[in-house]
Amino acid sequence: MPSHNILLINGPNLNLLGTREPHIYGSTTLRQVESAMTTRASQNDMFITCFQSNSEGDIVNRIHQAREEGVAGIIINPAAYTHTSVAIRDALLGVGIGFVEIHLSNPHTREKFRHRSYLSDKANAVICGMGVYGYFAALDCDLLARHTRLSHGPSVSHQVPDLASQSHEEAPRHAGRVPNSSVDLPSADGQGSNAALHDSSNSSLEAATSGPELTLGPDPTAPINPSASASHPGVSSAEGTTDIPQISWAQPSSNFGDFALFIDSMNMPCGSNGGLFADHPALALSPHPLFGDINEQQWHNHQQPSIAPLNIDTESTSTPRLFDEFSSTFPSFEPPSKAKHEPWRVTQQDWEHLLGEIQTLTSIIPPDFLLPSRHTMTRYIATYFSGFHRHLPFLHLPTFVPTKCPVELILAMAAVGAQSAFDNDNAVMFFRTSYAIALERLRNRKAQLRDRRFPTEDPSIPTTARSGSQDRMWPGPTFSTPHMPSGPPLNQNEPDRFNPVSIAQTLLLLMAMATWGNSKAIYNEAIGLQNILVELMREEKLLEPRDHRSEHTNWAEWIREEGFERTVGIIFCFFIFHTIVYDTPPPILNSELNINLPSLEISWAARTEKDWQETRKKAEPEVAFQSCFSHLFAKESEANNMRPKGCSSLGGYILILALIQHIYFLREMAKRKAPFDQGPAPNDIADVEQALKNWQHRWYMDPESSFGPGSPQGPISFNATALLRMAYIRLTIDVGHWRALNTHDGEEIAASIHRSPELEPSHKLTRAALYSAHALSIPVKIGVNIVARNQAFAWSLQHSLCALECAFVLSKWLIAIQHRSPGVPLGEDETRLLTYVTDMVTEADSGYHFDSQSELTATLPDLCIRVVQIWAKLLSGVAVWDVVRMIGKALGAYGRILEQQWGKPDTAKTSLQNVMN
Ligand SMILES: O=C1C[C@@](O)(C(=O)O)C[C@@H](O)[C@@H]1O
Numbered sequence: 001m002p003s004h005n006i007l008l009i010n011g012p013n014l015n016l017l018g019t020r021e022p023h024i025y026g027s028t029t030l031r032q033v034e035s036a037m038t039t040r041a042s043q044n045d046m047f048i049t050c051f052q053s054n055s056e057g058d059i060v061n062r063i064h065q066a067r068e069e070g071v072a073g074i075i076i077n078p079a080a081y082t083h084t085s086v087a088i089r090d091a092l093l094g095v096g097i098g099f100v101e102i103h104l105s106n107p108h109t110r111e112k113f114r115h116r117s118y119l120s121d122k123a124n125a126v127i128c129g130m131g132v133y134g135y136f137a138a139l140d141c142d143l144l145a146r147h148t149r150l151s152h153g154p155s156v157s158h159q160v161p162d163l164a165s166q167s168h169e170e171a172p173r174h175a176g177r178v179p180n181s182s183v184d185l186p187s188a189d190g191q192g193s194n195a196a197l198h199d200s201s202n203s204s205l206e207a208a209t210s211g212p213e214l215t216l217g218p219d220p221t222a223p224i225n226p227s228a229s230a231s232h233p234g235v236s237s238a239e240g241t242t243d244i245p246q247i248s249w250a251q252p253s254s255n256f257g258d259f260a261l262f263i264d265s266m267n268m269p270c271g272s273n274g275g276l277f278a279d280h281p282a283l284a285l286s287p288h289p290l291f292g293d294i295n296e297q298q299w300h301n302h303q304q305p306s307i308a309p310l311n312i313d314t315e316s317t318s319t320p321r322l323f324d325e326f327s328s329t330f331p332s333f334e335p336p337s338k339a340k341h342e343p344w345r346v347t348q349q350d351w352e353h354l355l356g357e358i359q360t361l362t363s364i365i366p367p368d369f370l371l372p373s374r375h376t377m378t379r380y381i382a383t384y385f386s387g388f389h390r391h392l393p394f395l396h397l398p399t400f401v402p403t404k405c406p407v408e409l410i411l412a413m414a415a416v417g418a419q420s421a422f423d424n425d426n427a428v429m430f431f432r433t434s435y436a437i438a439l440e441r442l443r444n445r446k447a448q449l450r451d452r453r454f455p456t457e458d459p460s461i462p463t464t465a466r467s468g469s470q471d472r473m474w475p476g477p478t479f480s481t482p483h484m485p486s487g488p489p490l491n492q493n494e495p496d497r498f499n500p501v502s503i504a505q506t507l508l509l510l511m512a513m514a515t516w517g518n519s520k521a522i523y524n525e526a527i528g529l530q531n532i533l534v535e536l537m538r539e540e541k542l543l544e545p546r547d548h549r550s551e552h553t554n555w556a557e558w559i560r561e562e563g564f565e566r567t568v569g570i571i572f573c574f575f576i577f578h579t580i581v582y583d584t585p586p587p588i589l590n591s592e593l594n595i596n597l598p599s600l601e602i603s604w605a606a607r608t609e610k611d612w613q614e615t616r617k618k619a620e621p622e623v624a625f626q627s628c629f630s631h632l633f634a635k636e637s638e639a640n641n642m643r644p645k646g647c648s649s650l651g652g653y654i655l656i657l658a659l660i661q662h663i664y665f666l667r668e669m670a671k672r673k674a675p676f677d678q679g680p681a682p683n684d685i686a687d688v689e690q691a692l693k694n695w696q697h698r699w700y701m702d703p704e705s706s707f708g709p710g711s712p713q714g715p716i717s718f719n720a721t722a723l724l725r726m727a728y729i730r731l732t733i734d735v736g737h738w739r740a741l742n743t744h745d746g747e748e749i750a751a752s753i754h755r756s757p758e759l760e761p762s763h764k765l766t767r768a769a770l771y772s773a774h775a776l777s778i779p780v781k782i783g784v785n786i787v788a789r790n791q792a793f794a795w796s797l798q799h800s801l802c803a804l805e806c807a808f809v810l811s812k813w814l815i816a817i818q819h820r821s822p823g824v825p826l827g828e829d830e831t832r833l834l835t836y837v838t839d840m841v842t843e844a845d846s847g848y849h850f851d852s853q854s855e856l857t858a859t860l861p862d863l864c865i866r867v868v869q870i871w872a873k874l875l876s877g878v879a880v881w882d883v884v885r886m887i888g889k890a891l892g893a894y895g896r897i898l899e900q901q902w903g904k905p906d907t908a909k910t911s912l913q914n915v916m917n
Helices: 030-043 058-071 079-083 086-095 131-141 143-152 204-209 254-267 273-281 297-304 324-328 348-359 374-386 407-420 424-454 500-514 527-538 555-582 601-605 609-618 625-632 634-640 649-673 683-702 714-734 744-755 763-782 784-789 799-816 828-847 860-874 880-903 912-916
Strands: 005-008 046-052 073-077 097-105 125-128
Touching: 005 030, 005 058, 030 046, 030 649, 058 079, 058 424, 073 131, 079 683, 086 527, 097 131, 097 297, 097 714, 143 407, 204 609, 273 424, 297 348, 348 374, 348 407, 374 407, 374 424, 374 912, 407 424, 407 500, 424 500, 500 527, 500 555, 527 555, 555 601, 555 609, 555 649, 555 799, 625 634, 625 683, 625 880, 634 912, 649 683, 649 714, 683 714, 763 784, 763 828, 799 828, 799 860, 799 880, 828 860, 860 880
Parallel strands: 005 046, 005 073, 073 097, 097 125
Antiparallel strands: none
């Protein structure tokens, strides 16, 4: 017997779904939605009753009836009554049943009269702009749990601070909850449901997490679902809201089911200023109409399906957008109506202060250093905050004050900002200057520490008098020239003001510049900087356990502690990037990281102590990285107990990189065990697969998680999805050194990929190819041209690195099936994936004219060439970081090699028709 009843109500005109304004509402009919929902619900021990009416009174009556029936929760698309009906609002409040309000479209992007809802402030969750996918999301238990937590804060959620200690008994109960109910939908008044639910002895916690799984990618443990139709992959749906792919919901965890679900969950960019554009400063077309009244928050709402936003105004503190100033005002004698909070602005006073500081350092900085004008400095710092900072936010923007920032750090920020603004020469100049200052500070620090540890020498001689060049413990910059002597100690007068965290932040930014930057001159510094940074972290004990901040910490202390944890966590992540790019062992091991996971971005962005306190009320207690990481490996049954405890986007990001590190070491160990690399042992693979699954549950629990790059809370959780895909691929096959990224040469990388041995067709390989196809389908769905022309994907290094791995795997898979032994037919999974890839390439082809010698013909080689060409095209935009351009070039070159190999007219090509029959 189903453990609870759900009522689905659809309001006026929704009976016309399928034919009604399909560009807005899609072409799926109401009957299709209802039947898919019914199946989906029944698989998860739920019973759903569907009701549609065009009459307000009937809807009110149906809601009243729900109370008699013991309905546990209502999912309602009130349609036009959303904007008018006090009666429906009162009915929902009257029966006290919790409800999720849902809209296919995003009313906030439409006519003004649709912006107001009579229900939203009482709903447990509001889902809009996700097309029909929103209905399934509403049904998903994780989502319910998530919104329960969001709407009601930790008091009704899971407050056990230590995941390890969670058990069924300890699982907190929602206020007003009826014992033995299996899922709580808190009532509309926020007090919890009093609807009696049927037989279940599970805790709400367990039930809330054992429902249908929405995965961020294909579920590696599930068999590929043969019953799902691959000919409707969902990539060819109309713009606007999306259609349900014709998949069978009877297999919710199947690869294709999840895949299609994922794809359909992507919010399409609306109009010409889609969410993608919001992500990059250099191409950020101003979202504001010149005279319009749209505010920034509304703009952000356009980008995203809105899911239960927290009511904190962080916009005033949000990252700068480059063209804001220029887009909204004409010259006027009127004073500005509202003073803007722009901490990145370098005033004349700030500039003079900075210049003064730099002048005291002339003996150690490159002589050709020239401090640009304050406007240019403002531009660089603003660009830093609107670009890099959104991806890796370790500085506290709301309280940032240029003059309080150590000079080497502000110069490092300017270096990254100049790089992002394509001012390469200035970027290198800032890099060198900041590097020289940071190293000098480190040398002096080292000398101090040495004197403390070995105080036997004559103390009357000051440290610096003894520290000649032979005493240098920290290496000098490798670009150092005779005109850069060691210079006087920087901290001579304030020896105790050495701040290891800001030095670490400086080195982190410089390392990012050197790793991804555009200058050969500083490229070689990357690994050297890594070593310096690791030594600093160990020497200054930044990796050791600390007393964690208590609940009562004030804002200033919290900022300091949180900044520390973010800095250390992001450095840890960066080292794993190096592992991904260079295939070198990570210098900080998972087991050494002793931070608490960072908190929500909304707390980090809060501008005032009051706002911060508000956000803290909604936040979960902090969790230690170590505890979270080990619990990722909990078995399914144990994991259920802790799933509702989501973590922040940045926390999830750190965890997924830790899993990539874990996979790296598993592969390394496997290399020693077997004469041929068989990859990790099956039980190790199973453990990691479980961990990746658990990670996805956490991702869903994160109230700030987002499928797109334009989220108001930043692109971190979106970037983490690329890392998830990379983790799955790396778990399945070894792509490592074949990418030859350390050569930094597109042609060589292409040649190396091409040279790499062919892979044997196998289930494992097909699975890896599925993840790769999944990755490609996202930009194809958005449109190859639109993605190529803006930098949302390219900005994210994670996505471009992942692109390379995906192109590698998918092309190798296509080659493998072309070369499989004659007479061996394709398996069912392979056939379906091949159909899928063909559909996708055809879709991409229709929108983009490829500069290719060969037409897309129905042969495997042509398909393979096209797949690589699409990836190359996607990464061919104007990228900030050289490494992204390099990957684009490498893929272009790889496509050309394949064309040369197969492009000749007399080459025997395997036709798709033949392989599929
Ligand atoms: O009828 C509808 C449908 C709708 O609720 C939606 O699902 O997007 C949005 C409403 O504004 C509109 O009146």
